[in-house]
Amino acid sequence: MAxxxxxxxxxxxxxxxxxxxxxxxxxxxxxxxQPGANDTVRVAIIGLGGRARxxxxxxxxxxxxQIVAVCDAFYPRCGAFVKEFAGKGWDAAGKWATYDDFxxxxxxxxxxxxxxxxxxxxxxxxxxxxxxxxKDVYIEKPMxxxxxxxxxxxxxxxxxxxxxxxxxxxxxxxINNWASDLVKNGAIxxxxxxxxxxxxxxxxxxxxxAQPMPQGGRGEWWDTWTNQTEMRPYHPQxxxxxxxxxxxxxxxxxxxxxxxxxxxxxxxxxxxxTDETGxxxxxxxxxxxxxxxxxxxxxxxxxxxxxxxxxxxxxxxVGPRAKVTMTFASGTKLNLHLDNDRGPVLGAIFIGEKxxxxxxxxxxxxxxxxxxxxxxxxxxxxxxxxQYHIENWIECIKTRKRCNADIEYGQRSTTLCYLVNIVRxxxxxxxxxxxxxxxxxxxxxxxxxxxxxxxxxxxYELPAVx
Numbered sequence: 001m002a003x004x005x006x007x008x009x010x011x012x013x014x015x016x017x018x019x020x021x022x023x024x025x026x027x028x029x030x031x032x033x034q035p036g037a038n039d040t041v042r043v044a045i046i047g048l049g050g051r052a053r054x055x056x057x058x059x060x061x062x063x064x065x066q067i068v069a070v071c072d073a074f075y076p077r078c079g080a081f082v083k084e085f086a087g088k089g090w091d092a093a094g095k096w097a098t099y100d101d102f103x104x105x106x107x108x109x110x111x112x113x114x115x116x117x118x119x120x121x122x123x124x125x126x127x128x129x130x131x132x133x134x135k136d137v138y139i140e141k142p143m144x145x146x147x148x149x150x151x152x153x154x155x156x157x158x159x160x161x162x163x164x165x166x167x168x169x170x171x172x173x174x175i176n177n178w179a180s181d182l183v184k185n186g187a188i189x190x191x192x193x194x195x196x197x198x199x200x201x202x203x204x205x206x207x208x209x210a211q212p213m214p215q216g217g218r219g220e221w222w223d224t225w226t227n228q229t230e231m232r233p234y235h236p237q238x239x240x241x242x243x244x245x246x247x248x249x250x251x252x253x254x255x256x257x258x259x260x261x262x263x264x265x266x267x268x269x270x271x272x273x274t275d276e277t278g279x280x281x282x283x284x285x286x287x288x289x290x291x292x293x294x295x296x297x298x299x300x301x302x303x304x305x306x307x308x309x310x311x312x313x314x315x316x317x318v319g320p321r322a323k324v325t326m327t328f329a330s331g332t333k334l335n336l337h338l339d340n341d342r343g344p345v346l347g348a349i350f351i352g353e354k355x356x357x358x359x360x361x362x363x364x365x366x367x368x369x370x371x372x373x374x375x376x377x378x379x380x381x382x383x384x385x386x387q388y389h390i391e392n393w394i395e396c397i398k399t400r401k402r403c404n405a406d407i408e409y410g411q412r413s414t415t416l417c418y419l420v421n422i423v424r425x426x427x428x429x430x431x432x433x434x435x436x437x438x439x440x441x442x443x444x445x446x447x448x449x450x451x452x453x454x455x456x457x458x459x460y461e462l463p464a465v466x
Contacts, residue, residue: 035112041394044069044111046102046126047118048077051140055115056085058386064394069097069109073224076216100218102126106133112397116140119242120249122227124149128156128463136163136397142250142258143410147418147440148453150411156465157407165393165403166410168266170361172388174378179359183271187371189353194268196348197338199261200293200319201421202246211235228456250421255293255317255340258417266413267347267359268334275409278437279326284423288322294341306360307345314340324420422451
């Protein structure tokens, strides 16, 4: 144990005592709750769906991180997950502890952090519990189901001093950060317009007869899975297709507002330097219609775009859409008008007084072309795309610095998504809704403000952070 100095000894030591590093943070020494610079970060994954599989595969290729436990409310997933990913030479023990209650896991396991890959409607609840348990968190996007619960997550992170990384991994990709900095630092002059995509909002669940539950769910697992939302009869389209429905996500599928829109709109914030603010006005340009996400016509031969690999996919996607325009305090217009078989899809087109930058995930086109030809352009990714992001989280767990996709940045990009859904729900075509990005409220729409939060089912209230 460290020796405790008495007041008398400090006085007697005089000037020499002043030079001693008496208060050294435990994490700097590799002691206590935080790992030291050379320690392996011990983590658990909560929620073992498709994205968790990608995360586990990336962790396998990432030095400095070790998965030691996994959790899913539907317990049969745990065994299958461990069988697929544990061992195989990349973790020392080759065995992971498995749980269907993440709170038990947080109590029993010696963890530095948790990776929260749950359903969106459970994400805030799990995240705040994990932060209260002293864990740093990697939070899948969108990080919350509502703007209000996202703000509660930010407050908890700041009050508890937790390191947070939201899963918008483009913020850790070298070429995306390089190009975003070009925009922010004036390479194309003052940006007057940003073009991004008109993504699909979620559908509404219609009541369905109960279906047989799958074998293996322990105890009240469906209650746990349902979390804050209305308790409904079990149905596999809820269990496995939750990202499609309003009560569980904000359009979490590909070409959905919170699915791919979170990435695209986060790229907008990164380029404009609006990471800790938001628009001041949101305008619904047209009535919401259920429609395909693209024009469904062939592009002109030779037309350039950074999103070509995604465009054919758009022809099969149908959902509620309507063009939305946002205005920032700088006067910059964010036009969410692009059909999804045009443009960058996972990024945005920045148009300035001196040129244009079309920025997608790991891809870049510029006008003038010389901008992209600069020698300091880092070029395409040299690692799996999420590895950069996980490495940044590991580094920040050790240094206690803000991550590239800190929870405040995640809150602001997620807010853009929910503003789209809210203005479509309110439905006032051609009437600007005034948004206060500091108070995070509308100043002229009580109807819109009612959609900033939702009632939570008893037992699944957000934990009070004291």
